[in-house]
Amino acid sequence: MEAVVQLHQISHRFDKKWIIKDINLNIQRGEIFGLLGPSGSGKTTLVKMMTGILSPVKGEVFVFGEKMPSLNQMKRYGFMAQSDALYQELTARENLDFFGSIYRLNKAQRKQRIAEVMEMVDLTEHLDQVVENYSGGMKRRLSLAAALIHQPDLIILDEPTVGIDPVLRQSIWDELHQLKDKGVTIIVTTHVMDEAEKCDRLAMIRDGEVIASNTPSQLKEEIQATTIEEVFLHYGRSNS
Numbered sequence: 692m693e694a695v696v697q698l699h700q701i702s703h704r705f706d707k708k709w710i711i712k713d714i715n716l717n718i719q720r721g722e723i724f725g726l727l728g729p730s731g732s733g734k735t736t737l738v739k740m741m742t743g744i745l746s747p748v749k750g751e752v753f754v755f756g757e758k759m760p761s762l763n764q765m766k767r768y769g770f771m772a773q774s775d776a777l778y779q780e781l782t783a784r785e786n787l788d789f790f791g792s793i794y795r796l797n798k799a800q801r802k803q804r805i806a807e808v809m810e811m812v813d814l815t816e817h818l819d820q821v822v823e824n825y826s827g828g829m830k831r832r833l834s835l836a837a838a839l840i841h842q843p844d845l846i847i848l849d850e851p852t853v854g855i856d857p858v859l860r861q862s863i864w865d866e867l868h869q870l871k872d873k874g875v876t877i878i879v880t881t882h883v884m885d886e887a888e889k890c891d892r893l894a895m896i897r898d899g900e901v902i903a904s905n906t907p908s909q910l911k912e913e914i915q916a917t918t919i920e921e922v923f924l925h926y927g928r929s930n931s
């Protein structure tokens with residue numbers, strides 16, 4: 692199996708406080724890997740390190756075998772941050788055209804991909820609307836479309852479905868599974884337990900540590916739990 696993202700003994704502190712404490716993870720090609728944890732547990736800090744936006748104080752991050760930060764690898768993944776990085780005064784089409792050109796897609800490729808990704812997030816009819824007039828959920832969906840524009844082999848999504856209704860949330864997860872079937876690796880942060888169940892493997896994060904990591908079914912089986920929430924509470928308690 693090919694490791695797409697590797698974290699080796701990662702620790703990070705802001706000021707004097709250690710926020711990430713000795714995390715080791717190997718994320719394989721074609722898996723949907725979930726980082727599950729409560730607000731403030733360190734999920735965003737971890738994904739920022741995977742993208743090379745932030746360098747850990749200790750340890751090393753490798754993406755496709757190359758040490759991060761690496762400009763080569765930065766072009767290769769799609770990243771959807773927690774706050775939408777969109778140009779509010781431009782239309783969705785103009786935004787996606789801009790992101791497509793950053794990734795060096797030609798005009799014809801941009802046209803085709805814009806149509807495909809907007810269809811995927813169910814925004815086709817709002818293509819020429821100015822983003823300022825989008826709802827919060829529509830902006831999240833457009834951010835997802837932007838992260839996918841260049842058909843990346845690795846997608847890193849920080850809470851992608853916040854503010855998205857359950858029907859569309861399901862359809863986004865269906866799309867993620869289709870991408871996975873094509874060999875795309877997907878890393879997703881969430882604090883929603885039912886989303887965690889949709890991942891192939893999970894790392895449960897608490898106070899900057901991985902308290903348990905495995906497939907959702909094995910995590911439940913190990914402690915005879917019926918829900919992921921129970922697993923989280925179980926390991927959370929025994930670590931505090």
Ligand SMILES: Nc1ncnc2c1ncn2[C@@H]1O[C@H](COP(=O)(O)OP(=O)(O)OP(=O)(O)O)[C@@H](O)[C@H]1O
Binds near residue numbers: 705729734736
């Ligand atoms: N730039 C920063 N400077 C100082 N502290 C920070 C900084 N960024 C994050 N932190 C702190 O690090 C901890 C982890 O934050 P992080 O955003 O990684 O958590 P999270 O699990 O992603 O939370 P959420 O689900 O709310 O996004 C928090 O205590 C946060 O206050």
